[in-house]
Amino acid sequence: MRGMGDDGMGPMVMAPPHSGHSAQPPPPPPGHKMAMMTHMAFFWGDRAVILFRGWPGERGAGMYLLCLLFVLALAALAEALTVLSRLLARRSASSSSSPGGPAPASSAALLTAVHAARMGLAYLVMLAVMSFNVGVLLAAVAGHALGFLLARSRVRPGAARDGDAARDGSGLPPSDGSKA
Numbered sequence: 001m002r003g004m005g006d007d008g009m010g011p012m013v014m015a016p017p018h019s020g021h022s023a024q025p026p027p028p029p030p031g032h033k034m035a036m037m038t039h040m041a042f043f044w045g046d047r048a049v050i051l052f053r054g055w056p057g058e059r060g061a062g063m064y065l066l067c068l069l070f071v072l073a074l075a076a077l078a079e080a081l082t083v084l085s086r087l088l089a090r091r092s093a094s095s096s097s098s099p100g101g102p103a104p105a106s107s108a109a110l111l112t113a114v115h116a117a118r119m120g121l122a123y124l125v126m127l128a129v130m131s132f133n134v135g136v137l138l139a140a141v142a143g144h145a146l147g148f149l150l151a152r153s154r155v156r157p158g159a160a161r162d163g164d165a166a167r168d169g170s171g172l173p174p175s176d177g178s179k180a
Helices: 061-095 105-129 134-152
Strands: none
Touching: 061 105, 061 134, 105 134
16 A cells, blocks of 8 residues: 555564673774663662763772762752841842832842852763762762851851841841841
């Protein structure tokens, strides 16, 4: 029948099933660089590729630790940029002529740039975690926790001595929202 799959090429032939238990791919052609295998389950080890090809790779535990510190710093910086974004938003809202009115273009551009930087850092941390390395996952979580503690929690070291904390000495802000 015309129009019913008759394109003149004949019937499609299926390849015979693979008869063997090894699931290894064929060897690469000569001169071809073999790509490193990507893990599809979490693993623990310092031989991983995170964010960039060959980094830290086979360079040893020292470079792996540097990589973990880099991921921790990225996550902490992403949390710090969250605070900066909120501060800029509050400042532009208070400086606008009418409450709820439009913010000046310079404030909006700065707020947009901080947001873009924060999202870029967050995506880099996400891509690092997608290496499925447990050390990288723990470094990312620790970095977000450290960034939250330092930038977004209201607990400050030495705050009770400076008089910025609640009168009970716990270091927590008052529950009524005052600055006591």
